[in-house]
Protein backbone atom coordinates (compact mmCIF):
# COMPACT_ATOMS: atom_id res chain seq x y z
CA UNK A 1 0.00 0.00 0.00
CA UNK A 2 1.05 3.65 -0.33
CA UNK A 3 -0.01 7.06 0.89
CA UNK A 4 -1.93 9.36 -1.46
CA UNK A 5 -3.74 12.69 -1.13
CA UNK A 6 -7.16 12.20 -2.66
CA UNK A 7 -9.99 14.56 -3.56
CA UNK A 8 -13.38 13.30 -2.38
CA UNK A 9 -15.44 16.47 -2.81
CA UNK A 10 -15.78 20.10 -1.80
CA UNK A 11 -13.52 20.82 1.25
CA UNK A 12 -12.95 17.07 1.52
CA UNK A 13 -9.38 16.03 0.82
CA UNK A 14 -7.95 12.98 2.59
CA UNK A 15 -4.54 11.37 3.06
CA UNK A 16 -5.30 7.70 2.47
CA UNK A 17 -3.65 4.34 1.94
CA UNK A 18 -4.30 2.97 -1.53
CA UNK A 19 -2.91 0.21 -3.78
CA UNK A 20 0.46 0.83 -5.44
CA UNK A 21 -0.14 1.08 -9.22
CA UNK A 22 1.46 -1.49 -11.53
CA UNK A 23 3.77 -0.42 -14.33
CA UNK A 24 2.61 -1.77 -17.70
CA UNK A 25 3.70 -1.56 -21.33
CA UNK A 26 4.66 1.89 -22.56
CA UNK A 27 4.65 3.19 -18.99
CA UNK A 28 7.09 4.26 -16.31
CA UNK A 29 6.65 4.27 -12.55
CA UNK A 30 7.76 7.52 -10.92
CA UNK A 31 8.47 8.25 -7.27
CA UNK A 32 7.23 11.84 -6.91
CA UNK A 33 9.72 14.20 -5.24
CA UNK A 34 8.14 17.69 -5.15
CA UNK A 35 4.57 18.57 -6.07
CA UNK A 36 3.21 22.08 -6.60
CA UNK A 37 -0.28 23.03 -5.43
CA UNK A 38 -2.12 24.69 -8.33
CA UNK A 39 -4.92 27.25 -8.49
CA UNK A 40 -7.03 24.55 -10.11
CA UNK A 41 -6.55 22.28 -7.06
CA UNK A 42 -7.63 25.17 -4.83
CA UNK A 43 -10.66 25.86 -6.97
CA UNK A 44 -11.80 22.23 -6.83
CA UNK A 45 -11.23 22.21 -3.07
CA UNK A 46 -13.13 25.45 -2.46
CA UNK A 47 -15.98 25.08 -4.97
CA UNK A 48 -16.28 21.32 -5.45
CA UNK A 49 -15.56 19.10 -8.44
CA UNK A 50 -15.45 21.03 -11.71
CA UNK A 51 -12.56 19.59 -13.73
CA UNK A 52 -12.37 16.47 -11.55
CA UNK A 53 -14.86 13.98 -13.00
CA UNK A 54 -17.82 12.81 -10.91
CA UNK A 55 -18.85 10.41 -13.69
CA UNK A 56 -16.22 8.20 -15.42
CA UNK A 57 -13.74 10.26 -17.46
CA UNK A 58 -13.94 9.26 -21.17
CA UNK A 59 -10.27 8.26 -21.29
CA UNK A 60 -9.29 7.13 -17.78
CA UNK A 61 -12.77 5.72 -16.92
CA UNK A 62 -12.11 6.99 -13.37
CA UNK A 63 -14.07 9.39 -11.18
CA UNK A 64 -13.70 10.99 -7.71
CA UNK A 65 -12.23 10.11 -5.28
CA UNK A 66 -9.02 10.74 -7.25
CA UNK A 67 -5.38 11.41 -6.36
CA UNK A 68 -4.30 15.06 -6.74
CA UNK A 69 -1.01 16.59 -7.94
CA UNK A 70 -0.36 17.53 -11.57
CA UNK A 71 2.75 19.74 -11.14
CA UNK A 72 5.57 17.43 -10.14
CA UNK A 73 9.08 16.13 -10.42
CA UNK A 74 10.24 12.67 -9.44
CA UNK A 75 12.60 9.74 -9.95
CA UNK A 76 11.95 6.83 -12.29
CA UNK A 77 11.76 3.64 -10.22
CA UNK A 78 10.47 1.12 -12.78
CA UNK A 79 9.99 1.00 -16.56
CA UNK A 80 7.59 -1.07 -18.67
CA UNK A 81 8.99 -4.05 -20.62
CA UNK A 82 9.02 -2.22 -23.94
CA UNK A 83 10.42 1.08 -22.63
CA UNK A 84 14.10 1.12 -23.53
CA UNK A 85 15.03 4.81 -23.79
CA UNK A 86 14.76 5.80 -20.11
CA UNK A 87 16.54 4.45 -17.04
CA UNK A 88 15.67 3.74 -13.44
CA UNK A 89 17.01 6.57 -11.27
CA UNK A 90 16.49 9.24 -13.94
CA UNK A 91 15.17 12.61 -12.69
CA UNK A 92 12.05 13.68 -14.53
CA UNK A 93 9.30 16.25 -14.75
CA UNK A 94 5.86 14.90 -15.67
CA UNK A 95 3.80 16.53 -18.42
CA UNK A 96 0.29 15.73 -17.16
CA UNK A 97 -2.02 16.15 -20.18
CA UNK A 98 -4.25 13.15 -20.89
CA UNK A 99 -5.46 13.07 -24.49
CA UNK A 100 -7.20 10.56 -26.77
CA UNK A 101 -4.81 10.95 -29.71
CA UNK A 102 -7.67 10.44 -32.16
CA UNK A 103 -9.80 13.62 -32.26
CA UNK A 104 -9.22 16.37 -34.84
CA UNK A 105 -7.23 18.55 -32.42
CA UNK A 106 -4.97 15.65 -31.40
CA UNK A 107 -4.36 14.72 -35.04
CA UNK A 108 -3.20 18.32 -35.55
CA UNK A 109 -0.77 17.92 -32.63
CA UNK A 110 -2.92 20.09 -30.36
CA UNK A 111 -3.17 17.64 -27.46
CA UNK A 112 -3.99 20.58 -25.16
CA UNK A 113 -7.21 21.13 -27.14
CA UNK A 114 -8.28 17.44 -27.14
CA UNK A 115 -12.06 16.91 -27.17
CA UNK A 116 -11.65 14.47 -24.26
CA UNK A 117 -8.69 15.98 -22.48
CA UNK A 118 -7.84 15.52 -18.84
CA UNK A 119 -4.87 15.69 -16.49
CA UNK A 120 -2.90 13.21 -14.44
CA UNK A 121 -3.64 14.38 -10.90
CA UNK A 122 -7.14 15.65 -11.73
CA UNK A 123 -8.81 13.16 -14.07
CA UNK A 124 -7.37 9.79 -13.02
CA UNK A 125 -4.17 7.75 -13.64
CA UNK A 126 -3.06 8.75 -10.13
CA UNK A 127 -1.21 11.96 -9.33
CA UNK A 128 1.94 13.44 -7.90
CA UNK A 129 0.59 13.56 -4.36
CA UNK A 130 1.28 9.88 -3.78
CA UNK A 131 4.35 7.77 -3.10
CA UNK A 132 4.25 6.16 -6.56
CA UNK A 133 2.56 7.03 -9.83
CA UNK A 134 2.51 5.27 -13.21
CA UNK A 135 2.48 7.52 -16.29
CA UNK A 136 2.91 7.04 -20.06
CA UNK A 137 6.52 7.13 -21.29
CA UNK A 138 5.52 10.11 -23.45
CA UNK A 139 4.65 12.15 -20.33
CA UNK A 140 8.15 12.32 -18.88
CA UNK A 141 10.90 14.85 -19.57
CA UNK A 142 14.40 14.38 -18.19
CA UNK A 143 15.53 17.13 -15.80
CA UNK A 144 19.07 18.35 -16.60
CA UNK A 145 21.63 17.74 -13.80
CA UNK A 146 22.00 21.46 -13.12
CA UNK A 147 18.26 21.89 -12.40
CA UNK A 148 16.98 21.08 -8.90
CA UNK A 149 14.04 18.76 -8.31
CA UNK A 150 12.20 21.70 -6.68
CA UNK A 151 12.45 23.72 -9.89
CA UNK A 152 11.46 20.55 -11.76
CA UNK A 153 8.06 20.86 -10.07
CA UNK A 154 7.65 24.39 -11.50
CA UNK A 155 8.02 23.28 -15.12
CA UNK A 156 4.28 22.67 -15.51
CA UNK A 157 3.07 26.19 -14.59
CA UNK A 158 6.05 27.73 -16.41
CA UNK A 159 5.09 25.74 -19.52
CA UNK A 160 1.60 27.26 -19.43
CA UNK A 161 3.25 30.70 -19.54
CA UNK A 162 5.86 29.67 -22.12
CA UNK A 163 3.20 28.23 -24.42
CA UNK A 164 1.06 31.37 -24.18
CA UNK A 165 4.05 33.39 -25.41
CA UNK A 166 4.69 30.87 -28.22
CA UNK A 167 1.08 31.29 -29.38
CA UNK A 168 1.24 35.10 -29.17
CA UNK A 169 2.98 37.39 -31.69
CA UNK A 170 5.45 38.46 -28.97
CA UNK A 171 8.96 39.17 -30.19
CA UNK A 172 12.17 40.23 -28.46
CA UNK A 173 12.13 43.94 -27.62
CA UNK A 174 8.35 44.19 -27.27
CA UNK A 175 6.52 46.09 -24.56
CA UNK A 176 4.06 43.87 -22.73
CA UNK A 177 1.24 44.27 -20.21
CA UNK A 178 0.51 41.37 -17.84
CA UNK A 179 -2.77 41.34 -15.93
CA UNK A 180 -2.72 39.42 -12.65
CA UNK A 181 0.16 38.52 -10.35
CA UNK A 182 -0.91 35.02 -9.35
CA UNK A 183 1.33 32.03 -10.12
CA UNK A 184 0.54 32.06 -13.85
CA UNK A 185 0.86 35.84 -14.25
CA UNK A 186 4.21 35.70 -12.44
CA UNK A 187 5.32 32.77 -14.61
CA UNK A 188 4.44 34.84 -17.71
CA UNK A 189 6.52 37.75 -16.37
CA UNK A 190 9.48 35.43 -15.70
CA UNK A 191 9.23 33.84 -19.18
CA UNK A 192 8.88 37.23 -20.91
CA UNK A 193 11.97 38.46 -19.11
CA UNK A 194 13.88 35.35 -20.23
CA UNK A 195 12.73 35.93 -23.80
CA UNK A 196 13.86 39.52 -24.05
CA UNK A 197 10.83 41.71 -23.42
CA UNK A 198 12.00 45.31 -23.25
CA UNK A 199 9.21 46.53 -21.00
CA UNK A 200 7.07 44.35 -18.76
CA UNK A 201 4.24 46.16 -17.02
CA UNK A 202 2.30 44.17 -14.44
CA UNK A 203 -1.14 45.17 -13.19
CA UNK A 204 -2.07 43.56 -9.89
CA UNK A 205 -4.23 44.58 -6.92
CA UNK A 206 -2.19 42.96 -4.13
CA UNK A 207 0.93 44.86 -2.92
CA UNK A 208 2.67 41.60 -1.98
CA UNK A 209 2.14 40.17 -5.43
CA UNK A 210 3.36 43.39 -7.07
CA UNK A 211 6.61 42.83 -5.14
CA UNK A 212 6.83 39.25 -6.48
CA UNK A 213 6.18 40.64 -9.98
CA UNK A 214 9.18 42.96 -9.63
CA UNK A 215 11.38 40.20 -8.24
CA UNK A 216 10.48 37.93 -11.15
CA UNK A 217 11.19 40.51 -13.82
CA UNK A 218 8.48 43.20 -14.17
CA UNK A 219 9.95 46.62 -15.00
CA UNK A 220 6.86 48.50 -13.81
CA UNK A 221 3.93 47.53 -11.61
CA UNK A 222 0.52 49.19 -11.53
CA UNK A 223 -2.27 49.02 -8.98
CA UNK A 224 -5.51 48.90 -11.01
CA UNK A 225 -7.48 50.22 -8.02
CA UNK A 226 -5.55 53.51 -7.97
CA UNK A 227 -3.62 53.79 -11.24
CA UNK A 228 -5.21 54.67 -14.60
CA UNK A 229 -3.94 51.49 -16.27
CA UNK A 230 -4.75 52.51 -19.85
CA UNK A 231 -3.15 55.96 -19.56
CA UNK A 232 -0.09 54.64 -17.69
CA UNK A 233 0.56 51.80 -20.15
CA UNK A 234 0.29 54.17 -23.12
CA UNK A 235 2.62 56.65 -21.43
CA UNK A 236 5.18 53.91 -20.63
CA UNK A 237 4.98 52.63 -24.21
CA UNK A 238 5.79 55.80 -26.10
CA UNK A 239 2.16 56.88 -26.36
CA UNK A 240 1.09 53.96 -28.54
CA UNK A 241 0.33 51.18 -26.05
CA UNK A 242 1.66 47.68 -25.39
CA UNK A 243 2.49 45.33 -28.27
CA UNK A 244 0.95 42.37 -26.48
CA UNK A 245 -1.05 41.91 -23.28
CA UNK A 246 -1.53 38.67 -21.32
CA UNK A 247 -4.63 38.26 -19.19
CA UNK A 248 -3.95 35.96 -16.25
CA UNK A 249 -6.60 37.59 -14.07
CA UNK A 250 -9.90 36.96 -15.84
CA UNK A 251 -11.96 39.91 -14.63
CA UNK A 252 -14.12 42.19 -16.80
CA UNK A 253 -12.49 45.47 -15.75
CA UNK A 254 -9.04 44.10 -16.59
CA UNK A 255 -10.23 42.84 -19.98
CA UNK A 256 -11.64 46.29 -20.81
CA UNK A 257 -8.42 48.01 -19.73
CA UNK A 258 -6.14 45.61 -21.59
CA UNK A 259 -8.07 45.91 -24.85
CA UNK A 260 -7.62 49.69 -24.70
CA UNK A 261 -4.02 49.55 -23.45
CA UNK A 262 -2.65 47.57 -26.43
CA UNK A 263 -1.53 49.37 -29.57
CA UNK A 264 -3.33 49.33 -32.94
CA UNK A 265 -3.00 45.77 -34.32
CA UNK A 266 -1.89 44.66 -30.84
CA UNK A 267 -2.92 41.31 -29.35
CA UNK A 268 -4.59 40.43 -26.08
CA UNK A 269 -3.83 36.84 -25.08
CA UNK A 270 -6.23 35.24 -22.61
CA UNK A 271 -4.81 32.56 -20.30
CA UNK A 272 -7.34 33.05 -17.50
CA UNK A 273 -10.14 30.57 -16.89
CA UNK A 274 -13.35 32.59 -16.55
CA UNK A 275 -16.04 31.75 -14.03
CA UNK A 276 -18.77 33.50 -16.02
CA UNK A 277 -19.33 35.04 -19.47
CA UNK A 278 -17.50 38.31 -20.16
CA UNK A 279 -18.16 41.18 -22.55
CA UNK A 280 -15.81 42.04 -25.35
CA UNK A 281 -16.06 45.61 -26.66
CA UNK A 282 -15.98 44.59 -30.30
CA UNK A 283 -15.40 48.10 -31.61
CA UNK A 284 -12.14 48.28 -29.66
CA UNK A 285 -11.05 45.37 -31.86
CA UNK A 286 -12.61 46.62 -35.11
CA UNK A 287 -11.46 50.23 -35.22
CA UNK A 288 -7.89 49.47 -34.11
CA UNK A 289 -7.49 46.07 -35.81
CA UNK A 290 -6.72 44.38 -32.50
CA UNK A 291 -6.74 40.64 -31.87
CA UNK A 292 -8.06 38.53 -28.98
CA UNK A 293 -6.57 35.05 -28.62
CA UNK A 294 -7.33 32.19 -26.21
CA UNK A 295 -4.58 29.81 -25.04
CA UNK A 296 -4.63 26.73 -22.87
CA UNK A 297 -1.90 24.74 -21.11
CA UNK A 298 0.92 23.49 -23.40
CA UNK A 299 1.81 21.10 -26.20
CA UNK A 300 4.61 18.54 -26.62
CA UNK A 301 7.91 20.39 -26.62
CA UNK A 302 7.04 23.24 -24.27
CA UNK A 303 8.35 21.25 -21.27
CA UNK A 304 11.69 20.71 -23.05
CA UNK A 305 12.02 24.42 -23.90
CA UNK A 306 11.30 25.42 -20.29
CA UNK A 307 13.74 22.87 -18.83
CA UNK A 308 16.43 24.08 -21.24
CA UNK A 309 15.72 27.72 -20.31
CA UNK A 310 16.08 26.92 -16.59
CA UNK A 311 19.29 24.98 -17.24
CA UNK A 312 20.78 27.85 -19.25
CA UNK A 313 19.92 30.36 -16.51
CA UNK A 314 17.56 32.33 -18.75
CA UNK A 315 14.69 31.38 -16.43
CA UNK A 316 15.23 31.91 -12.70
CA UNK A 317 11.90 30.93 -11.16
CA UNK A 318 13.24 30.09 -7.65
CA UNK A 319 11.48 33.04 -5.91
CA UNK A 320 8.11 31.55 -6.93
CA UNK A 321 8.55 28.87 -4.24
CA UNK A 322 7.21 30.36 -0.99
CA UNK A 323 6.80 27.24 1.13
CA UNK A 324 7.49 23.54 1.48
CA UNK A 325 5.18 21.22 3.36
CA UNK A 326 4.48 17.52 3.94
CA UNK A 327 1.63 15.45 2.52
CA UNK A 328 -0.25 15.35 5.85
CA UNK A 329 -0.16 19.18 6.00
CA UNK A 330 -1.80 19.71 2.61
CA UNK A 331 -4.95 21.44 3.86
CA UNK A 332 -3.66 23.33 6.92
CA UNK A 333 -0.32 24.51 5.53
CA UNK A 334 -1.08 24.27 1.81
CA UNK A 335 -4.60 25.09 0.68
CA UNK A 336 -5.52 27.38 3.59
CA UNK A 337 -2.56 29.79 3.33
CA UNK A 338 -2.86 29.83 -0.47
CA UNK A 339 -6.48 30.97 -0.13
CA UNK A 340 -6.20 33.16 2.98
CA UNK A 341 -2.70 34.67 2.56
CA UNK A 342 -2.53 35.30 -1.19
CA UNK A 343 -0.26 38.25 -0.57
CA UNK A 344 2.50 36.05 0.88
CA UNK A 345 2.35 32.93 -1.25
CA UNK A 346 2.94 32.01 -4.87
CA UNK A 347 3.79 28.31 -5.02
CA UNK A 348 3.78 25.90 -2.11
CA UNK A 349 5.53 22.61 -2.80
CA UNK A 350 4.66 19.35 -1.11
CA UNK A 351 7.75 17.27 -0.31
CA UNK A 352 6.60 13.74 -1.08
CA UNK A 353 10.02 12.05 -1.33
CA UNK A 354 12.47 14.98 -1.40
CA UNK A 355 15.84 14.34 -3.02
Ligand SMILES: [Zn+2]
Pocket residue numbers: 099100101102103104105106107111113114115116
Ligand atom coordinates in the same frame (compact mmCIF):
# COMPACT_ATOMS: atom_id res chain seq x y z
ZN1 LIG B 1 -8.00 14.35 -28.79
